[in-house]
Amino acid sequence: MTTPSPAAASLAPGGLALDESSAPRKVVAAWSAYDFGGNAFNTVMLSFVYSVYVTGTVAADKAHGQVVWSNFQTAAGLVLALLAPLMGAWADRVRRRRLMLAVSTLVTVSAMAACFFVRPENSYLYLGAGLLAFASVTQDIAGVFYNGMLPHVSTPKTVGRISGTAWALGYLGGVVCLVLALFGFILKGGMLGLPTDDAFNVRCVALLCAVFMLAFSLPIMLMGPDGEPREGEPFRIGAAYRDIARRLAGMWWHERGLLHFLVSAAIYRDGLNAVFAFAGVIAATAYGFSKEEVIYFGLAASVSAALGTWLFGRLDDRLGPRPVILASLSAIVALGLGIVVANRASVFWVGGILISFLVGPVQSASRTLLTRIIPAGEENETFGLYATVGRVVSFIAPALIGAFTAAFGVRWGIMGIVVTLMLGLAAFWPLRIDGVTHRQAR
Structure with a gap:
């Protein structure tokens, strides 16, 4: 990677991590299928169905359930912040990405399946919240290895399209699994006619998600890009943490552009994550959406997100990732402000979809930008740092949403998301990224 002066705040492509030859189509398809299957956990388990079951049905008191859920998720974030860069460094050392992705994915699937045994009794609250927190950690660790494969399944000309297509498939996978859960299991026992006693039908959703994720993860486990172990000293945890600490400290002098990107991206990604995490709550509390309307809104939003990601992936390859990030963030901020000012349910619907x-x-x-500038051999460690820095600042959006809500009312919680995105946009804007379109990269 180009070594900038201490005062520099720019990025240039490393020219090392991205392969110049295309991976076989079946490998690219296998890599993309993983996103399709994995989003069952995020959409169904964490966002719309199982988390609601744990906090609203398993817990005897909804407020207590929300507190327990929040505490377990906070603990999960801290654990991930410690483990993600270590796992990435390990993967870069032993070069067994496929094996490590398979192990972390299988552990996640097992934890999801075990959620079936969480009965609708308060004594199972900690088990349910704990299993989902554990699964969120192992899934995010799997994501480090998964993202680390992107340079090896794409070229400088195709990385935006491949990343965008896979991300879009992830949204669609969440929609498909949510529809299967709703109409097959939940609504009055679903088309399968499952008994609703003891929440059996809802608990079976955990098995559905586990099978769904496993089925679409198997291809990448069998044919994903791998590598030979490095020669030299064996991997040691203490030495790995020291190396990671040295790299973080040295970024100020030798990789300031990368450090700038990791911090600014972490801020705006926190705002983006809050869009889906809080949209349903705001829709119900501020605009009077029923449970069914919230679900329909969630489905429409996921389909819209899939379409946008697929289309913009092509622009990423043509224009580079920076214009895509700047234009999209600016438009989101404008739309968010419009929703707050209009204060109408119809505007919330249209603005939320956009x-x-x-x-x-x-x-x-953001994923493709990082992929383009990572030197070969540091893919997994860098994506681990990407996950860690994101977790470190993940308090910003929730704190601002809470502050605006407490001060001005529920609908003003949207301003917490808007302000977080504005902070991330302002931090990212000065960063100059040279030569990251495919024309210069080739």
């Missing part, structure tokens, strides 16, 4: 259309492109373009 915002969803732009969220995925920013996430995908």
Whole structure:
């Protein structure tokens, strides 16, 4: 990677990590299928169905359930912040990405399946919240290895399209699994006619998600890109943490552009994550959406996000990731302000769908930008740092949402998301990224 002066705040492509030859189509398809299957956990388990079951049905008191859920998720974030860069460094050392992805994915699937045994009794609250927190950690660790494969399944000309297509498939996978859960299991026992006593039908959703994720993860486990172990000293945990600490300290002098990107991206990604995490709550509390309307809104938002991510992935390859990120973030901020000012349910519907259309492109373009500038051999460690820095600042959006809500009312919680995105946009804007379109990269 180009070594900038201490005062520099720019990025240039490393020219090392991205392969110049295309991976076989079946490998690219296998890599993309993993996103399709994995989003069952995020959409169904964490966002719309199982988390609601744990906090609202398993817990005897909803407020207590929300507190327990929040505490377990906070603990999960801290554990991930410690483990993600270590796992990435390990993967770069032993070069067994496929094996490590398989192990972390299988552990996640097992934890999801075990959620079936969480009965609708308060004594199972800690088990349910704990299993989901554990699964969120192992899934995010799997994501480090998964993202580390992107340089090896794409070229400088195709990285935006491949990343965007996979991210779009992730949204669609969440929609498909949610529809299967709703109509097959939940609504009056679903088309399968499952008994609703003891929440059996809802508990079976955990098995559905586990099978769904496993089925679409198997291809990458069998044919994903791998590598030979490095020669030299064996991997040691203490030495790995020291190396990671040295790299973080040295970024100020030798990789300031990368450090700038990791911090700014972490801020705006926190705002983007809050869009889906809080949209349903705000829709119900501020605009009077029923449970069914919230679900329909979630489905429409996910489809919109999939379409936007797929389309902008092509622009990423043509224009580079920076214009995609800047334009999308600016539009999201404008739409968010419009929703607050209008204060109408119809505007929330339209604005929310348009915002969803732009969220995925920013996430995908951020992944491709990082992929383009990572030197070979540091893919997994760098994506581990990407996850860690994101977790470190993940308090910003929730804190601002809470502050605006407490001060001005529920609908003003949207301003917490808007302000977080504005902070991330302001931090990212000065960063100059040279030569990251495919024309210069080739």
